[in-house]
Every structure is written in C-alpha cells, then in structure tokens.
Amino acid sequence: MKINGVPYRSVWVDQTDQRTVCIFDQTRLPFALEILRLSSSEQVAHAIVTMQVRGAPLIGAVAAYGLALALSADASDEAMEREASMLAATRPTAINLRWAIDRMLQKLRPVRPEDRVATAYSEAGLICDEDVAQNEAIGRHGLELIRAIKNRKQERERINILTHCNAGWIATVDWGTALAPIYMAHDEGLDVHVWVDETRPRNQGAALTAWELGSHGVSHTVIVDNAGGHLMQHGQVDIVIVGTDRVTANGDVANKIGTYLKALAARDNGLPFWVALPSTTIDWRVQNGLTEIPIEERSPLEVTTVTGRTAAGHLETVRITPDHSTAANPAFDVTPARLVTGLITERGCCDASGPGLQSLFPATTRL
Numbered sequence: 021m022k023i024n025g026v027p028y029r030s031v032w033v034d035q036t037d038q039r040t041v042c043i044f045d046q047t048r049l050p051f052a053l054e055i056l057r058l059s060s061s062e063q064v065a066h067a068i069v070t071m072q073v074r075g076a077p078l079i080g081a082v083a084a085y086g087l088a089l090a091l092s093a094d095a096s097d098e099a100m101e102r103e104a105s106m107l108a109a110t111r112p113t114a115i116n117l118r119w120a121i122d123r124m125l126q127k128l129r130p131v132r133p134e135d136r137v138a139t140a141y142s143e144a145g146l147i148c149d150e151d152v153a154q155n156e157a158i159g160r161h162g163l164e165l166i167r168a169i170k171n172r173k174q175e176r177e178r179i180n181i182l183t184h185c186n187a188g189w190i191a192t193v194d195w196g197t198a199l200a201p202i203y204m205a206h207d208e209g210l211d212v213h214v215w216v217d218e219t220r221p222r223n224q225g226a227a228l229t230a231w232e233l234g235s236h237g238v239s240h241t242v243i244v245d246n247a248g249g250h251l252m253q254h255g256q257v258d259i260v261i262v263g264t265d266r267v268t269a270n271g272d273v274a275n276k277i278g279t280y281l282k283a284l285a286a287r288d289n290g291l292p293f294w295v296a297l298p299s300t301t302i303d304w305r306v307q308n309g310l311t312e313i314p315i316e317e318r319s320p321l322e323v324t325t326v327t328g329r330t331a332a333g334h335l336e337t338v339r340i341t342p343d344h345s346t347a348a349n350p351a352f353d354v355t356p357a358r359l360v361t362g363l364i365t366e367r368g369c370c371d372a373s374g375p376g377l378q379s380l381f382p383a384t385t386r387l
C-alpha cells in the first residue's frame with residue numbers, strides 16, 4: 021500500500037545490507053511513522069511480543085525473517101531448533117506464526133548449515149510474496165460481496181461496513197484481509213463507509229484502521245466497541261467484515277476480543293457476518309475453537325492504562341482505573357461457525373463449515 025505516494029509493504033529486507041529486517045513500529049502509529057530495523061531474532065521476538073509488529077499473517081512473515089536472522093548468528097541444528105521454538109512461542113493464538121516457522125523448518129532442516137541463511141531469507145521472501153497475492157485475491161472475492169450489496173441498494177445509497185480491530189495492510193505483508201475488499205471497492209468508485217471499532221484495549225481500530233482508511237481516502241467513522249449493535253439495530257450497517265487469527269477445520273473463528281459480540285449482534289439483526297482470511301490462517305488440526313484454540317492473556321496494564329498523544333504532540337500513557345483495581349485482558353475470543361455467514365479466502369468465498377472449507381481446500385492442496 022502507498023504512504024504519501026510511496027509503495028510499502030509492512031516488512032522488508034534492507035536493500036543496503038541485505039540482512040536487516042525492517043518493519044513499522046505499530047505502537048507509534050498513527051502519530052509517528054517510525055521504521056524499526058531488526059538485526060537479531062531477539063529483536064524480532066520483542067517486536068512481536070510488544071506488538072510493535074502485529075497481525076496474524078504479518079507476525080508469521082516477520083518471525084520467518086527472525087529465523088533467518090538467528091541463522092546468520094548460528095546456523096547449527098541446535099540453534100535453529102532453539103530459535104524457531106522461541107519465535108513460535110511469542111504469541112499463542114495466531115496460527116500463522118506456527119505455520120510460518122514450521123514451513124521454514126521444513127525447508128531448512130535438509131539444508132547444509134552453510135547454505136541455511138540464504139535459504140531462510142529466500143523462503144521468508146516467498147512467504148511474503150504469497151501473502152500479498154493471497155490477500156489481493158481475498159480483496160477480489162470480497163469485492164463481489166460489496167458489489168452485491170450495492171446492487172440491492174438505491175442508486176446513491178452508501179454501503180456501510182463495520183469492522184473490528186485492524187485487518188488491514190499493516191496487519192499483513194500488504195493489502196490486508198478484511199480491508200482488502202474495502203480498498204478495492206473504494207478504488208472502483210463504490211461509495212463505501214466503514215464503521216471502525218476502536219477495539220480496546222490496544223485500539224488497533226482507532227489507531228491503525230482509521231489511519232489506513234484515512235490515508236487511502238476511504239470514508240470511515242471511529243466508534244466505541246459497544247456501539248456496533250446499536251448501529252445494526254438502526255439499519256446503519258449492511259455487512260460486518262473482520263479478519264481472524266485462526267479458523268478451525270469446521271469454521272470456528274478466533275479473532276480480536278469483541279468479535280463474538282459483533283457476530284451475536286449481526287445475527288440478531290439478520291446481517292451478514294463475513295470473515296476474511298488467507299488459508300495460512302486455517303488450523304486443520306483442530307475442530308472445536310472454544311476448547312482447542314489458546315487465547316492469549318495479555319498484561320492487565322493494557323486495560324488499566326491508555327496511550328495517546330498529548331496536545332503538545334508527545335505520546336503519553338495514563339492510568340484510567342484506580343490503583344487498587346485489577347484487570348483481565350483476554351486478547352481474543354472465538355466465534356462459533358454457526359454465527360459466521362461465510363469465509364472470504366484467496367480461493368473464493370464459502371460458508372463457515374467443514375465441508376465449505378474442504379470444498380475450497382481439498383486435503384491434497386493444503387499449504
């Protein structure tokens with residue numbers, strides 16, 4: 021995606037030294053566009069844990085480069101396995117992280133140690149290129165859903181889409197998942213408007229989705245997380261499109277905390293609830309999302325404090341609860357397949373069920 025007319029991906033290798041991995045510090049957005057230069061697997065792990073880099077497909081791609089950086093320091097079998105395990109353990113819910121590390125290990129184990137660094141950077145680059153292509157395809161398939169809504173509305177009526185968290189290009193290598201169809205609809209001239217859930221506690225919607233959509237000229241309105249149901253009740257929402265961190269073989273969807281509540285409100289109001297994902301987000305090993313997907317529990321400090329920019333332009337973190345109050349901070353929830361209208365993948369749209377997914381991704385064709 022372009023920033024001030026300059027095309028960017030969310031992760032890239034420094035063209036000068038061909039080793040350093042570059043990302044945007046997402047904890048500084050939207051107030052500062054800062055590029056982080058990562059030169060070790062420890063720095064990559066720290067960036068993932070602190071959410072300087074986040075988003076299921078992107079943390080997988082960056083972790084893949086993290087393994088390449090680790091091998092630059094030590095390409096032995098022992099170091100490779102140790103560093104791979106360390107990177108895979110940085111966040112538990114997004115399956116893309118485990119998938120990317122497993123793919124890297126499958127590629128690297130048979131390779132001589134002296135050839136592993138070059139192979140690792142090459143494979144990580146392939147993971148990135150594939151993510152971009154998958155997300156562009158998700159955009160094209162999701163665009164059909166938006167066109168269908170347009171055709172059902174009056175000539176000049178705008179199409180209102182609600183999204184939760186950030187599943188835009190900054191959450192992936194490029195294009196995004198839930199936002200890809202929205203970018204494409206906007207670019208072909210459809211009058212789309214996006215209700216952007218702020219998405220407490222880390223405010224990925226208010227800070228990142230709003231920044232992305234505004235930078236691209238897409239009409240949007242930031243709302244508190246609890247407003248979505250009210251807007252749906254009053255006919256202000258045509259469709260909900262969200263991203264995901266893990267989809268089970270039978271279509272249960274793990275996504276940012278609060279997604280389940282949006283699905284319930286959408287169902288109660290008879291509205292379509294769609295989930296956009298590349299196939300790297302499908303965990304074929306698990307059936308029941310509620311019992312088998314690990315839900316990341318993050319620091320209570322993310323709930324008891326909020327970070328923003330002061331009038332003087334400085335980023336500041338302030339407490340919003342009494343010192344004596346504790347806080348719970350589950351970072352994801354699971355929406356059962358029965359509440360999901362359908363899945364938008366790089367191979368097309370399907371209903372959120374085992375047969376639906378298997379029709380698009382027969383076992384012999386899975387990544």
Ligand SMILES: CSC[C@H]1O[C@H](OP(=O)(O)O)[C@H](O)[C@@H]1O
Nearest residue numbers: 074075076185187191263264276
């Ligand atoms: C395109 S994946 C986006 C997905 O990742 C987010 O989680 P986090 O910001 O904690 O990395 C959120 O669940 C989004 O839907």
